[in-house]
Amino acid sequence: MRVVVVGGGIGGLALGAGLRGRGFEVSVFDRDTDVTATGGYHITLDDRAQSALAELVEPKIMQRLLASGSALRLRERDAFWDRRGRLLGRGPDLSGSGSVDVDRITLRTLLAEAVGDDLHLGRAVSGVSADGPQVLFSDGAPISADLVVGADGAHSVVARHLAGGPTNRPAGIIGFSGRTLRRDLSQPEQQRLRSRSGTAIAPHGAALYVGFLDPVGNAALDAPELRMSVTTGPTYIWGAMLPESAATGALRTLRGGELQAAILAAFRKRRWAEHTLEVIAKADPQSVAAFRFNAASTRAADLAPWPAGRITALGDAVHATPPTAGMGAGAAIRDAASLVRHLSEDGSTAAVGRFEAEMRQRGSEVLTLAMKTVRWILATDTGFGAAATAAATPVLAAAVRLRR
Ligand SMILES: Cc1cc2nc3c(=O)[nH]c(=O)nc-3n(C[C@H](O)[C@H](O)[C@H](O)COP(=O)(O)OP(=O)(O)OC[C@H]3O[C@@H](n4cnc5c(N)ncnc54)[C@H](O)[C@@H]3O)c2cc1C
Numbered sequence: 505m506r507v508v509v510v511g512g513g514i515g516g517l518a519l520g521a522g523l524r525g526r527g528f529e530v531s532v533f534d535r536d537t538d539v540t541a542t543g544g545y546h547i548t549l550d551d552r553a554q555s556a557l558a559e560l561v562e563p564k565i566m567q568r569l570l571a572s573g574s575a576l577r578l579r580e581r582d583a584f585w586d587r588r589g590r591l592l593g594r595g596p597d598l599s600g601s602g603s604v605d606v607d608r609i610t611l612r613t614l615l616a617e618a619v620g621d622d623l624h625l626g627r628a629v630s631g632v633s634a635d636g637p638q639v640l641f642s643d644g645a646p647i648s649a650d651l652v653v654g655a656d657g658a659h660s661v662v663a664r665h666l667a668g669g670p671t672n673r674p675a676g677i678i679g680f681s682g683r684t685l686r687r688d689l690s691q692p693e694q695q696r697l698r699s700r701s702g703t704a705i706a707p708h709g710a711a712l713y714v715g716f717l718d719p720v721g722n723a724a725l726d727a728p729e730l731r732m733s734v735t736t737g738p739t740y741i742w743g744a745m746l747p748e749s750a751a752t753g754a755l756r757t758l759r760g761g762e763l764q765a766a767i768l769a770a771f772r773k774r775r776w777a778e779h780t781l782e783v784i785a786k787a788d789p790q791s792v793a794a795f796r797f798n799a800a801s802t803r804a805a806d807l808a809p810w811p812a813g814r815i816t817a818l819g820d821a822v823h824a825t826p827p828t829a830g831m832g833a834g835a836a837i838r839d840a841a842s843l844v845r846h847l848s849e850d851g852s853t854a855a856v857g858r859f860e861a862e863m864r865q866r867g868s869e870v871l872t873l874a875m876k877t878v879r880w881i882l883a884t885d886t887g888f889g890a891a892a893t894a895a896a897t898p899v900l901a902a903a904v905r906l907r908r
Pocket residue numbers: 510511512513514515516533534535536543545546547548549627628629630655656657658659660661679681743795818819820821825826827829830831832833834835836
């Protein structure tokens with residue numbers, strides 16, 4: 505059976521690796537010319553995502569991934585702050601967590617290695633045709649397959665063909681991400697942020713997630729000889745969020761230091777304390793990027809709204825998920841494992857149908873979690889929400905101080 509995968513991101517490469525391992529003839533096409541030219545942020549892989557990955561790649565790749573990942577169990581509990589940096593509460597105990605955070609570049613590089621010469625870079629797909637089915641390229645002859653899988657992300661041409669239109673829409677938030685070395689922060693900020701992740705929320709839809717990543721000090725697998733993390737010391741990978749508007753949308757056209765300055769100005773305008781913005785101010789300007797959150801429907805019945813056939817899709821192409829639950833990439837990997845499992849039973853349309861049924865449930869589950877946070881952030885941008893947040897946060901902060 506010949507499978508053509510459109511998109512060599514997290515889901516497409518995981519699928520390519522799994523199919524190759526089971527003896528399928530597979531080709532993965534991506535428009536990128538370099539797999540390391542991907543977002544510089546980190547990806548959280550929970551137990552389910554790691555189990556799925558272990559089905560798809562060789563044990564050696566898993567070991568290198570874990571040796572390059574930062575274990576959540578070695579981190580302090582997450583923190584919640586207000587815009588003045590006051591502690592409002594803490595998340596659950598992570599000592600029993602099996603999740604790891606890994607650089608997206610490292611994950612994609614390892615997956616690309618597992619796909620080997622079945623990955624074809626610099627190949628932009630312009631469309632698909634049900635006749636064959638065939639994959640059409642902007643710069644070359646079409647290729648036929650027994651099954652075409654669209655793993656081409658939130659703006660998927662394959663899923664759009666199948667659904668007859670977009671499979672997701674803007675979620676109402678513009679996100680900004682960047683990387684900041686812990687040693688570049690002032691001592692007081694290092695002490696406040698500590699070796700934990702946290703989120704600050706405030707009125708008017710502004711939120712700041714600060715993720716702690718240390719694949720060296722907090723390695724999930726103590727095997728330095730296998731380590732290939734891009735992050736080599738304690739680092740904060742942050743994600744700032746603002747409601748989408750003409751003004752915040754325009755920030756997406758900016759890059760580097762200019763974008764960084766504009767993000768800082770937007771948070772200062774919302775009266776965030778200067779020290780809480782140090783993590784943004786001290787970021788490597790080259791790491792700062794802006795992106796729009798896109799989200800598919802949270803209802804399973806709305807996802808993959810097409811009859812099973814010889815063209816399908818997975819990952820963000822079907823269930824585009826905002827990063828607010830840290831589960832989008834994990835879900836794409838689990839989709840890939842499910843498709844490999846079903847195709848290994850039999851290569852029929854029914855197998856594709858069983859995979860799609862599972863994917864609808866999975867997509868709905870992760871989207872429901874991610875959208876909870878999106879709605880919460882957006883609620884602080886209403887008149888009532890802004891007033892309630894402004895009134896509640898000092899009370900919560902005082903309660904935390906009293907408990908100490
Ligand atoms: C800031 C941020 C933080 C995140 N954090 C997490 C996290 O902690 N945990 C988590 O699980 N998820 C996280 N996510 C989400 C996660 O990155 C995505 O859900 C995940 O990458 C989806 O995988 P995918 O394979 O479906 O799509 P992608 O990884 O987006 O891959 C799609 C690929 O298709 C290629 N492509 C697109 N169109 C074409 C075309 N026409 N021709 C050829 N190639 C094409 C692209 O080049 C790309 O390589 C985060 C996302 C962001 C933006």
